[in-house]
Amino acid sequence: MNLTLHVWRQAGPDAEGRFETYPAQSISEHSSFLEMLDVVNERIIADGGEPIAFDHDCREGICGMCGFLVNGVPHGPLPGATVCQVHMRHYQDGDELWIEPWRATAFPVIRDLAVNRSAFDRIIEAGGYISAATGSAPDAHAVPVPKENAEYAMSAAECIGCGACVAACPNASAMLFTAAKVGHLGLLPQGQPERYTRVVDMVATMDGEHFGHCTNHGACQVACPKEISVDYIARLNKDLRTAKIRKSPNIR
């Protein structure tokens, strides 16, 4: 199949960007979206140009490294999939595609389609963990965890940190990302001792990193390649309210 690509090219964080047009010719419908870009890049190099930079690594939808907008939609048209998992059979011969990086103040462009998502690491750093130093653990069966809780925690823990939620949000909020971690750890008995300081600290860091506020649009849930529910945002808000009306977050 043959397509026309309009790709955002930007030489560096401070450079001005613009769309450039490239033909993508004789593309196999069995190739993935990133493999299609590989083919285009090989031709750009052969023609003496500089290939399109895009982040990627595992190419099986789990590392969270890849991600950009295709026709304005994070990770392209397939629900529950990262862009590396989208295959070209989902497109028609002759399609025109606009490809651009995540757009958010908190995710500055590094080059072309690659952005800096370190702000996510700093949100985790602020409290997205259970303080359990190596060697301090009791036997794994010491505390049973109801299956439903474990499953519900797992559904939040599936977050791959790709940033699609931020890119989809009209406010560029990181609420779904933060809520997924707050939900994952807060649903488990091991996560209870730090439950309320965790939510306060993570939300404060999220705000400090220039993510926008959540106004319950729900676009994040639709864009999320792991289909993480906005219900976790409700849980975060509940925990945050509880923490804020207490004298000290973790004291009942």
Added chain:
Amino acid sequence: MELNARIPAGPIQDKWTKHRFDMKLVNPSNKRKYSVIVVGSGLAGGAAAATMAELGYEVSCFCFQDSPRRAHSIAAQGGINAAKNYQGDGDSVYRLFYDTVKGGDFRAREANVYRLAELSLAIIDQAVAQGVPFAREYGGFLANRSFGGAQVSRTFYARGQTGQQLLLGCYQALERQIGAGKVTMHNRHEMLELVVVDGRARGIVTRDLISGRIESHVADAVVLCTGGYANVFYLSTNAKGCNVTAIWRAHKKGAGFANPCYTQIHPTSLPPAGEHQSKLTLMSESLRNDGRVWVPKQQGDTRPPDQIPDDERDYYLERYYPSFGNLAPRDIASRRAKEMVDEGRGVGPSGIGVYLDFRDAIQRLGKEVIEERYGNLFDMYANIAGENPYEVPMRIYPAPHYTMGGLWVDYNLMSTIPGLHVGGEANFSDHGANRLGASALMQGLADGYFILPLTLGDYLARGGFDKIDTDHAEFRAAEEAVAERTKKFLSINGKRTVTDIHRELGAILWEYCGMARNAAGLKTALAKIPALREEFWENVRVPGDGQNLNQQLEHAGRLADFLEFGELMCHDALDRDESAGGHFREEHQTADGEALRNDQDFAHASVWEFKGVGQAPVKHREELTFENVPLATRSYK
């Protein structure tokens, strides 16, 4: 090159306990005076960095990805073994030890394997304490399943994302230490040189992948947890960025490389779809618990699978191995699949593939049960292959997946360069010639959480470190070497792309040093690889410059190392004139096609010393003794 494995004396059950007592300790208040560099942030590296920081050491950690959370450990699907015996089915530390030594086809070091089995217990405890949401039963206790070649249920899992969840536990512990100021994290940095001063590893030189800056980092010890080298085959299940560079550069600085020919080909990957294929996607081998593997009995049978009646199907694994059937170990299942394809009985449009069929399991258990067990894997398959596996059998084919070889390490996980420790897939230590399913996560975390933090402490406590800084001549020389090399890549301006040459290297290795090898083929490869390397240095085109994000330049550096490493791999495969585990030499097989070991001449680890690019490497041996698991021929019949 001296190889002293430093295996503690005494009965195998007591070695680690005794060794922990014998090791020197660093006083808690002195730990902050010691600095450690950890390269790699996967299960081994991330766990080691976090734990050493918790203990009080000054840690710097490096990864080439944009966040430590993305290391390739994240892609492991199936699970992690531990001898908890929570199912009461007769498991024990000794059984896990025994299974791992046997599964490795008697080419691993017993003492290390026993320690691994012992530590498996604490890993699960640690992960649960961190909030890893393992699968549970209704009573709230942990669920287990049987996995790839094991006859007990000892595998813990978190849906099909066990590696991801374990890595996130480890990453979160690491982030806690970054927040506490005990770990300095360097994302998007690639290690390009190891710096050895007065015979000891004292630092690394890195390239900042965003700015292109070449930087030196000094420490008292260096730990490499940089994963395996399966991407030497170009097509593998590894992430695109996985590479041999860190351990290869260390090898060139004097670290012995052990058993590079031991590579694992995973039996259940999706078959390649065409020339554009950039990597292969693994389907968890847990699928083999309920799926039946078959090909048509007739060569060139192009009928759709549902029109081939049962008596015209060859369920070859069940036929060859009546007791293990479709759960035969990875190396055996892979080789048999290739045999079927080579006989012209492969399936799918390319004829490269075999069926993995769930028809009978769906009839027996119902679609709901299969959906509950494998739903996400079935969805993944449907998405990639464009076919519905509930109705049409999956097509699978073997793919390079894991590499058992790596830098040689002693019982302390220290390489032949003092101060250079190696953990996880990057070392050679625990899996012998073949790794059992769900054992990679276990090894990475055992090394990272429980072994390296203690053995490094012992090394540091022995002291004797001169104060040096990055002005030292060795650092200057290493920086210059990196700058020179970068300049060279950018100046060649030839006609072939990096990917094009990498694909050719991969094809050579897959053909001659893949699932089955023979002397003539390996000699052919040993002639082709240097020629291709020469072509690379004359005819590669690396566009752009070195002052910003340049992914072609990164790939060129990694490929240049693969082009040297691939030759060593073939040397080792040619030298190891026997079949063992994942290393199958066609000259050495039983009448029914099983691997035939030669314990007389090859019950050793081959450790190679670098002598120069294009020069024959020099072999050293670590003899392996089996005092607890008697040498026996593996049988899965």
